[in-house]
Amino acid sequence: MADKYGIKISKEGKSVHSDNIDDFIFRSDIQSLPIIQKVSVQKTINSGDCEGTYIYTHNLGFFPFTKVYITDKSFSNNQIVPFYITGESKTVCGGDVLLEDFEYSIKENTIEINYNVKCVIPQIGESCPSGDVTYTFEIELYMFELGSTTQYENFFG
């Protein structure tokens, strides 16, 4: 890359000729993170389905850098996944504590969200909630392949 060309946008008050990468909003010689897919899906978990996997098909054919957020209606919106929380008493657990455990894996054509939502009953153990619990997942897929090379190479000299 002997040619010195490209696009640089510096932060306010910083020189576009700076050698410090932190001084830039955008540089065309550095991987950015454009969002290429963003979906919101609802999943209702009930007494017969409190541990399992929700599969979202993206069909990109590569492992995309992905963020997943969860909203459970009884907590703040858009909590980052992995999400594990226990300690709150819920009516679907007869007043016992609800355990909510979510994590996800990234595959070439799917995102798999594993869920485990159980009531924790003292001295007895765990059981599925007696009623439905509905969650909303927001899945963001980025234009960056996990494992790909992104080593910074200064095009500008």
Place this chain on the structure above:
Amino acid sequence: MNNNYGVKISKPGVDVVNAGLKDLYFHSNYPLLKIYDIVSGSTSLTDGGAGFNVQVTQHSLGYEPKAELWAAYYDPFLNTEISEYELMPLTERSSGGVIGMFYTVSKDLSEIRFLGETYGGDSASHTINYYCVVYYDEDL
């Protein structure tokens, strides 16, 4: 998204005309992840006490934003102040309920708060340092 104009930037050595999405650094048809705010702070926690509930930052986005909060926290199970930053929320309770830690993040239309409580540890006071990144959340 059918514009026949825009900007695409491919990785070094890749023909931008034929490059797939995974071989691009940038494509103007797709919005970039944008950071609204980055804040840092610290608070104190007394194990076995009332816990903390601090405002991390205020915002005027008009919606509950997406945010990631990392904290160097006190772990009563290990009786240690963890020096690395881990993503919150983080909650754990021993099977007998004797030891527990509950670090959570709450958000609404105007602010982000960080809450924490531990018990069963050393009953001492600890400093909890944290960083929070708040994102714009636009529709595609």
